[in-house]
Amino acid sequence: MKIALLGYGRMGKEIEKIALQRGHEIVLKVSKDSSYDICKADVAIDFSIPDAAYGNISNCINNNIPVISGTTGWLDHYDAIEKLCLDKEGAFIYASNFSLGVNIFFELNKQLATLMKTVEGYNTSIEEIHHTKKLDAPSGTAITLAEGIIEDSEKTAWKLDGKASENTIPIAAKRIPGVPGTHTISYDSDIDSIEIKHTAHNRQGFALGAVVAAEWLQHRKGVFTMKDVLNIG
Numbered sequence: 001m002k003i004a005l006l007g008y009g010r011m012g013k014e015i016e017k018i019a020l021q022r023g024h025e026i027v028l029k030v031s032k033d034s035s036y037d038i039c040k041a042d043v044a045i046d047f048s049i050p051d052a053a054y055g056n057i058s059n060c061i062n063n064n065i066p067v068i069s070g071t072t073g074w075l076d077h078y079d080a081i082e083k084l085c086l087d088k089e090g091a092f093i094y095a096s097n098f099s100l101g102v103n104i105f106f107e108l109n110k111q112l113a114t115l116m117k118t119v120e121g122y123n124t125s126i127e128e129i130h131h132t133k134k135l136d137a138p139s140g141t142a143i144t145l146a147e148g149i150i151e152d153s154e155k156t157a158w159k160l161d162g163k164a165s166e167n168t169i170p171i172a173a174k175r176i177p178g179v180p181g182t183h184t185i186s187y188d189s190d191i192d193s194i195e196i197k198h199t200a201h202n203r204q205g206f207a208l209g210a211v212v213a214a215e216w217l218q219h220r221k222g223v224f225t226m227k228d229v230l231n232i233g
């Protein structure tokens with residue numbers, strides 16, 4: 001597969017290593033806001049910055065190139081991308097987190113939320129820890145986790161770094177040098193606490209998931225998620 005890397009930072013470089021190991025070719029490496037010819041690629045993988053993701057993704061779809069995006073912090077435009085992709089009969093996958101472990105964790109989070117609905121007296125909260133270079137907060141993964149809880153509980157919204165009301169889930173975003181990504185869901189009562197936690201030890205899982213998703217998407221049309229790719233949930 002000929003892959004275009006839209007964003008050649010920490011993730012772009014990690015994806016390059018894994019793509020080469022799996023026998024693919026990197027035909028384009030884009031960093032900064034520059035013009036580029038996407039048409040030489042079979043598939044594009046966007047791990048750029050929040051302000052650039054919409055432009056990168058729409059450029060791919062308009063040129064009929066299947067595109068994977070892992071960039072977080074641009075989801076105000078997600079519906080517009082979904083519509084563009086369906087109108088143009090393109091192929092697109094967004095995931096806040098491409099790692100297999102986190103996608104299993106997403107399912108575990110939903111199952112725990114369903115169980116916790118049956119008991120009283122627990123306060124729900126989410127904590128995410130990332131490296132200090134991260135541009136957005138809360139993390140896309142923390143938002144997906146909050147949405148998973150909201151789907152099957154009385155909670156209706158999440159709130160960053162503030163005091164949550166009864167129906168909102170507080171998300172604490174911490175920044176510590178070198179941390180690839182740690183997410184914890186806690187249910188605390190006066191009697192006890194229940195926690196589930198995912199810790200990424202490095203970026204390999206995110207990168208492998210993105211390359212596997214690109215391989216899966218190459219010959220498909222439509223808007224998909226990692227649940228489709230991994231066939232879980």
Ligand SMILES: NC(=O)C1=CN([C@@H]2O[C@H](COP(=O)(O)OP(=O)(O)OC[C@H]3O[C@@H](n4cnc5c(N)ncnc54)[C@H](OP(=O)(O)O)[C@@H]3O)[C@@H](O)[C@H]2O)C=CC1
Nearest residue numbers: 007008009010011031032033048052070072096097098206
């Ligand atoms: N979904 C997932 O599994 C994961 C998602 N992420 C997300 O991926 C994104 C990238 O993370 P990370 O690699 O750590 O960040 P980096 O800051 O290391 O890389 C971002 C890259 O995007 C480049 N860039 C800037 N403007 C543009 C543009 N217009 N078009 C293309 N590239 C551009 C930057 O170039 P320059 O340095 O020259 O400015 C830089 O190379 C973040 O949103 C992060 O949250 C991260 C890990 C996993």
Ligand SMILES: O=C(O)C1=N[C@H](C(=O)O)C[C@H](O)C1
Nearest residue numbers: 072096097134139140141181
């Ligand atoms: O910026 C990062 O590094 C990460 N971003 C993603 C997110 O916002 O959830 C995924 C992962 O946690 C690493």
